[in-house]
Amino acid sequence: MPAGADVTSAAPKTDGIPTWADMDEAxxxxxWAALALRHCRGLGARSCARLLRAFGSAYQALQARQHWSxxxxxxRQAAEMSTxxxxxxxxxxxxxxxxxxxxxxxxxxxxxxQRLRELSDAxxxxxxxxxxxxxxxxxxxxxxxxxxxxxxxxxxxxxxxCLAACGIAVVSGMAQxxxxxxxxxxxxxxxxxxxxxxxxxxxxxxxxxEKLFHAMAERGLLLSExxxxxxxxxxxxxxxxxxxxxxxxxxxxVEAASRSGSLITARLALEQNRDVYAVPGPAxxxxxxxxxxxxxxxxxxxxxxxxxxxxxxxxxxxxxISEASLPEAEKALSLPVPTTREExxxxxxxxxxxxx
Numbered sequence: 001m002p003a004g005a006d007v008t009s010a011a012p013k014t015d016g017i018p019t020w021a022d023m024d025e026a027x028x029x030x031x032w033a034a035l036a037l038r039h040c041r042g043l044g045a046r047s048c049a050r051l052l053r054a055f056g057s058a059y060q061a062l063q064a065r066q067h068w069s070x071x072x073x074x075x076r077q078a079a080e081m082s083t084x085x086x087x088x089x090x091x092x093x094x095x096x097x098x099x100x101x102x103x104x105x106x107x108x109x110x111x112x113x114q115r116l117r118e119l120s121d122a123x124x125x126x127x128x129x130x131x132x133x134x135x136x137x138x139x140x141x142x143x144x145x146x147x148x149x150x151x152x153x154x155x156x157x158x159x160x161x162c163l164a165a166c167g168i169a170v171v172s173g174m175a176q177x178x179x180x181x182x183x184x185x186x187x188x189x190x191x192x193x194x195x196x197x198x199x200x201x202x203x204x205x206x207x208x209x210e211k212l213f214h215a216m217a218e219r220g221l222l223l224s225e226x227x228x229x230x231x232x233x234x235x236x237x238x239x240x241x242x243x244x245x246x247x248x249x250x251x252x253x254v255e256a257a258s259r260s261g262s263l264i265t266a267r268l269a270l271e272q273n274r275d276v277y278a279v280p281g282p283a284x285x286x287x288x289x290x291x292x293x294x295x296x297x298x299x300x301x302x303x304x305x306x307x308x309x310x311x312x313x314x315x316x317x318x319x320x321i322s323e324a325s326l327p328e329a330e331k332a333l334s335l336p337v338p339t340t341r342e343e344x345x346x347x348x349x350x351x352x353x354x355x356x
Contacts, residue, residue: 016132017103017111020094030106033058034124035093039086042077045121057108058124096228102201103128111135119246119272123225126243127201130221134169134194138319140308141171141248141269143262144178145255149287152178152255155279157185158333159252162305164191166325168316171196171248173240174213174222176206178254178262183212183220189330193220196244198237200230241265242272249315250275252302256290263290266299275311277302305331 018027037048037058051061054071061068068078097104105112105126113135116122140163142156160170160182170186172179174195186193195216199205201224204213216222223243226236241264245251251269253276256262266276276299281288295301302308309316309323316322 017105017109017128019101019103020097023104027106030057030059030108031097031104031125032090032094033062034106035090036062036081036086038124039090039093040077040081041085042080045123047073047077048124049120049122052107052122052124058106093227097127100127100202100228102228103132105132113247115139115248116243116246119242121242122246123243125225127224127226127228128221129201129217131192131219132221134192134221135247137167137169137191138316138321139169139171139194139248140312141244141251141265142178142182142254143172143244143251143265144253145257145260145262145287146175146177146179148177148181148255152279152281152287153181154333156254157181159254159302159305159308160185160193161189162326162330163308164189164193165327165330166309166321167191167319168321169194169221171244173198173237173244173265174205174209174216176208180209180212183216187215187220194247195220195222196240196247197222197224197226198240199232200224200226200228202228203230203232205232237261238264242268245269245274246272248274249312250277250308252277252279252308253291253294253299254279255281255287256294257286258289258293260290263294266294275300277308277311279303 023031037043037051050071050073051068052058055061055064062081065078065081105128107124111132142160144152144156148156156178164170164186168191170182170191171194172182174183174197183193183195193216201222204210225240225243230236245265245268251265251274253262253266269276276294278291278294278299278301280292280295280301300311305326306323309326313322
């Protein structure tokens with residue numbers, strides 16, 4: 001898989017969250033401790049999250065290694081930390097962050113989103129570019145096929161546009177297809193959009209998404225838990241999916257084949273006690289078989305944005321959002337026109353409608 005473009009100095013700083021250069025001594029100490037946890041062999045995301053909850057910070061967790069059993073860890077894990085074997089790779093990430101024009105969101109920051117804190121495998125830290133206030137907005141994830149039909153793209157854009165017009169931040173994964181049109185449609189509305197990357201925060205992937213990447217950094221929010229410079233490895237994307245679903249009140253799958261990666265996000269959402277929705281699409285349409293299987297397994301079928309607003313009414317009420325918040329002008333469904341020759345060439349043929 002080709003590496004993305006490096007944008008180390010191209011994007012603006014993140015409002016309210018310090019870059020490495022802006023950190024004070026206490027913040028840098030906590031960042032170094034967070035890197036120690038991330039790079040220690042034998043410590044996965046769940047173990048790190050248990051330590052953060054038990055001791056309140058990465059630094060305090062390191063100071064209390066002899067008490068890690070209180071957090072459910074074993075002596076081998078504490079002993080591995082004491083060897084310092086993590087220092088080489090942690091130092092590499094530290095040095096990369098020093099040159100990075102992006103915010104570093106630590107577990108100890110009041111800006112760290114509560115919905116992520118609740119996850120059993122919450123990330124130790126996040127790199128970010130854009131408007132951190134979006135992390136405290138109600139959020140809803142829209143995911144689906146990278147090779148979506150024209151109708152599927154229209155449905156994703158319609159759902160994102162309607163929900164964002166009500167003040168809901170639309171979360172997705174910055175991929176081609178459904179993700180891209182969801183981000184683009186939401187970014188132009190008041191709720192805007194959050195993109196969760198499967199690469200380092202300084203990498204543009206896919207390369208065709210460069211314009212969207214910069215628009216998200218300027219007007220939305222980009223997040224990554226991967227080190228700066230991390231390439232788009234296949235194993236990164238299932239890992240980032242838990243953050244997409246974790247940030248959201250619910251996850252909508254628009255067009256997914258029977259083995260689509262979007263189904264991973266749906267499964268994670270269920271494990272995180274999030275609501276899962278799917279656009280069923282027409283019978284026997286191979287582009288929609290994954291969505292139809294989700295409905296069989298209990299996902300809520302969606303036929304309009306109002307379906308989501310009604311279903312999430314109790315969770316949206318504290319934000320002053322309801323079905324009545326949806327502007328009449330946003331309700332029309334229109335087919336998007338591919339904007340590049342690559343998109344035109346990749347556009348699958350489709351018969352029938354996926355939203356009816």
